Amino acid sequence: MNDIKRIAINTGGGDAPGLNAVIHAAVYAARNRGWEIFGIHDGIDGLLEPERYSDGGLMPLTRSVVRNIAHLGGTILGTSNSGNPFKNNGRIDIVLSRFQEHKLDALISIGGDGTLSIARELNEKGLCVVGVPKTIDNDLEATTTTFGFDSAVSFATECIDRLHFTAESHRRVMIVEVMGRYAGWIALYAGIAGRADAILIPEIPYDISKVAAHVKRKTANRSRQYSIVIVAEGAKPVGGGVTLKEAAKAGHVERLGGAGESVAGQLRELTGKETRVVVLGHLLRGGQPTSLDRSLGLVFGAAAVRALAEGQDGVMVAINPPRIDYVPLKQATAKLKLVPVDGYGVMTARTLDISFGD
Numbered sequence: 001m002n003d004i005k006r007i008a009i010n011t012g013g014g015d016a017p018g019l020n021a022v023i024h025a026a027v028y029a030a031r032n033r034g035w036e037i038f039g040i041h042d043g044i045d046g047l048l049e050p051e052r053y054s055d056g057g058l059m060p061l062t063r064s065v066v067r068n069i070a071h072l073g074g075t076i077l078g079t080s081n082s083g084n085p086f087k088n089n090g091r092i093d094i095v096l097s098r099f100q101e102h103k104l105d106a107l108i109s110i111g112g113d114g115t116l117s118i119a120r121e122l123n124e125k126g127l128c129v130v131g132v133p134k135t136i137d138n139d140l141e142a143t144t145t146t147f148g149f150d151s152a153v154s155f156a157t158e159c160i161d162r163l164h165f166t167a168e169s170h171r172r173v174m175i176v177e178v179m180g181r182y183a184g185w186i187a188l189y190a191g192i193a194g195r196a197d198a199i200l201i202p203e204i205p206y207d208i209s210k211v212a213a214h215v216k217r218k219t220a221n222r223s224r225q226y227s228i229v230i231v232a233e234g235a236k237p238v239g240g241g242v243t244l245k246e247a248a249k250a251g252h253v254e255r256l257g258g259a260g261e262s263v264a265g266q267l268r269e270l271t272g273k274e275t276r277v278v279v280l281g282h283l284l285r286g287g288q289p290t291s292l293d294r295s296l297g298l299v300f301g302a303a304a305v306r307a308l309a310e311g312q313d314g315v316m317v318a319i320n321p322p323r324i325d326y327v328p329l330k331q332a333t334a335k336l337k338l339v340p341v342d343g344y345g346v347m348t349a350r351t352l353d354i355s356f357g358d
Helices: 019-032 092-101 113-124 149-170 185-193 208-219 259-271 291-309 344-351
Strands: 006-011 036-040 058-060 106-111 129-133 173-178 198-200 227-232 275-279 315-320 323-328
Touching: 006 019, 019 036, 019 106, 019 291, 092 113, 106 113, 106 291, 113 129, 129 291, 149 173, 149 185, 149 227, 149 275, 149 291, 173 185, 173 259, 185 198, 185 227, 185 344, 198 208, 208 227, 208 259, 227 259, 259 275, 291 315, 291 323
Parallel strands: 006 036, 006 106, 106 129, 129 315, 173 227, 173 275, 198 227
Antiparallel strands: 036 058, 315 323
16 A cells, blocks of 8 residues: 555544544644545535535645644534435445545545444445544444543533532432443443442343332432432333434434433332433533543544555554554444443442442
C-alpha cells in the first residue's frame, strides 16, 4: 500500500465523544506521510448525494481545519444512523464509482457494528478499508475498550451524584435509565461509581419483587429514606423481553426505550414509595470527551493511518494493551461484548450490597 496518496475518512452511527480526536490524529498522521485526506459528509451520504453539499460531499482536511477540534464533542463531518444505505438498492456501486472518480485509494471508517458492517461490504467489493471502533456502549468484542464509553460513564455518574440530593430531599426512589443497547457496561460502572442501590442490566434478568424488597430494606433506615436505581435501556425481567418504543412495536426499526418507566411503575406499586424517572438518553453522547477518550481517539486515528501505511486492509484497529491489533472486519463485528456476570464489576457491586434483582 505504499502507492497510497489520497484517502477518505467518515463517521457513522450515533455520535460519541472522541470522534473529532480520531479525525484530528488521522489528518495529522496522513499529512505527515504526504497523503491527502478528505472527510465524507454524514456517514456515506456525501458520496451518495453529493449535490446536497457545497463541496460535493467531500471536505478537504488539512492541519488547519482540524487543529483545534480534538477536544470537541460530536463530529465535524456529520454522521448518520439511518441504517445500511446499501440494502436492497445496489447503491454500493455508486460509492465505489465515487472513490474511483475522486481517485481515493482507501477509507478509514469510524463507527460501531453497523458502520463497520457497511465498511466490510465495501471492502468485500474491493475497496481498501481500515475501521476504527466507536461506541459509547463499549460492546465491541475485539477491542478492550472503545472511545466515548468513559465520557458516557463520567457524565452518567455526575447526574447520579446530583440525583442523590433531590432524592434525599423528597424521600423518593429515583430511576435513572441509561443507554447501552443490549450491553450493561454504562449502567454497571455508572451505578457503582454513583453509589446506586440497584443496577438492572441486560445480562442479568431481574425479578422486580426482589428489586422492590431491596429498595424497601434500603429505605427502612430513617437516616436514608430514598433510593437510586439504574436501569440499562436493554434490561429485561426474568422470562420477559426488552422494552421497545412505540415505533418499534409498530414494526419499524427496533428502538429500545421505556425500561425505566416500566420499572418505576412497578416499584411504585410494590414499595408504596414515590418514584421519578430520569432518562439520560442522548445526553450521554454529547459534550466534550474526557481526557481518556480524547487520548483513545488520538491513538485510534494514528493507528488507522499506520495500518494503511503497513499494507493492512479489511481490518479494524483494536486496543489490547500494550498492543494495537489489526482484527479482520468480519471478526470485529461478529459478536457483542457483554458484561461478564462473574466479572469483577458485578462482583464489586454485589460486595457493596447493590442489587441486580436476581
